[in-house]
Amino acid sequence: MSTSHVLLGLLAERPKHGYELKKEHDERLPGARPLAYGQVYATLQRLERDGFAEVAETQQEGGPERTMYAITDGGRAELARWLDTVEPPAPYVSGSLFARVAVAGARADGYLVRQREAHLARMRELTAEKASGSPARTLAADYALQHLDADLRWIETALSRLKEEDNA
Incomplete structure (x- = not known):
């Protein structure tokens, strides 16, 4: 920003x-x-x-x-x-979530499960904020919720891939 x-x-x-x-x-x-x-x-x-x-x-x-x-x-x-000016999509994966999983490798499953719970808790908080928030607060909550949802989908994919590696 x-x-x-x-x-x-x-x-x-x-x-x-x-x-x-x-x-x-x-x-x-x-x-x-x-x-x-x-x-x-x-x-x-x-x-x-x-x-x-x-x-x-x-x-x-x-x-x-x-x-x-x-x-x-x-x-x-x-x-x-x-x-x-159009905001260019991020060219690199640079989040700490990805970095932790990349470094932990096969040991990341416990972390991912805990992170999923933290994401879900934050999503519940944001959903509650939307009910009583101003239009700006509602837009901010929607933005955050959709990013958290994308993270959750990636967490599920990562857990699935780690499980495949364990079974290979």
């Missing part, structure tokens, strides 16, 4: 300050790691440096000074380019 592009997308709606951007990021991308405030402000500085965002105004209403940022025309063009 590109934090810069996500923040540009949030700024495309209207000028916002860092605290608001962090809050909206965390609400709209509930399955993602929450942004640290330092990351938000460092990203805003890079966007400003690159000409994609600019300071719109500075506000002080009884508290700390808040700098409002706005997207520039260059930022809108960059956001449009990013939104139109």
